[in-house]
Amino acid sequence: MTQHLDRRHFLGLAGMTASAAALAACGGPSTSGTPAATEAAEIDFNGVKPAAKIDFWSNHPGKSQDVEKAIIEKFHAKFPDIKVNLVTAGANYEEIAQKFQTSQAAKTGLPGLVVLSDVWWFRYFTNGSIIPVDALVKQLDIKLDDFRKSLVDDYKYSDKQWALPYGRSTPLFYYNKDHFQAAGLPDRAPKTWQEFGEWAPKLKASSGAQYAYIYPALAGYAGWTLQNNLWGWGGSWSKEWEITCDSPESIEALQWAQDSIYKNGWAGVSSKEAADDFSAGLTSSTISSTGSLLGVLKSAPFNVGVGFLPGGPKAETNVCPTGGAGLGIPSGISKEEQLAAGTFLKFMTEPENSAAFSAATGYMPTRESADMTAVLAQTPQIQTAMDQLAVTRVQDNARVFLPGADQELAKAAAAILTQQADVKSTMTNLKKTLEGIYEKDVKPKLG
Structure with a gap:
């Protein structure tokens, strides 16, 4: 994906920190730190011997613990002098962030390799908590040009590579x-939300399900999936650093979503996990990560269809954000541990293992040369996620670069969709909150 110049400039600034107090309030890790990530010198690994043991911190995205263990066993067979210990560092990306922050502060117990989400990874970058992997890429001959460009470039800033893609996803319908079929509808995802609005009453009347559609749980990643609705109506959380969540287009998009629940009565909101609600037959449709695909296909007692995200009245395509996580290496460990981690990082992301991870989870393969023939023969739905990658869009700055903003987006969405709060006033208040974060924690750093 083409990154915005202002975004690159922002992330290239040395010494950026965010408000620890604001982050503590929203439950995220502090971004205060000392070393400036952009000033990190290239590490020389010549003559360094890999450490004998490292930890790999993961939340096992897409229920990937078994495939992670299998890849580690293969690694041990090839590199018997390096032991990788798989650690469940949290149930989600936020818990990993908290654990990583705690270990950073204590200056002990750091992993060799850690899962970094789309929202949290840059905070480690800005406070110097992770190293650029360029020297390891060169020394270990990691084929960066074989990674899917739009995915690997997400971690490239200030002319350095800060992580490699791992469990990368898009939302799917x-x-x-x-x-x-029972409702007499075509066997495909709707092209637009307006089209689905016409289908929904038919689904509600014929399916026996409680809902025609269920919105993903708002306590999770509402700011991620709702970008689809906003973009389809011509709105957004932000345009570059201008907060636009209160624009007429954004308000119209969220009003439509609220009406689908309270006025039209065919939609609901998941209390925990929309993919599980869908598999249980509670709803006829939902939006969830590609990382949920394999779990849904295994557990749903019905025929599952997947498709691109619907567009809206202003945009029918390029309304899908990317998401998921990458893998990074901490700066606070020894060169020996970093080299061992780099060796495992290379192995973990090899084409064969990328295909195996995709086959086990439904996440997109991160390598162009990954042989997906067998995977697609068994799970052809993964092709939809791979195809949708070509029409994805860079996430709004307000979600991924304003510290603590993702939680604020979720709170505002919850007020609108579960408490029937006034959309315009809620978005006006959200704008003030986001602008406050920008003015305090970002603007002073832009120079």
């Missing part, structure tokens, strides 16, 4: 084929 999941639908119950049996329900769609």
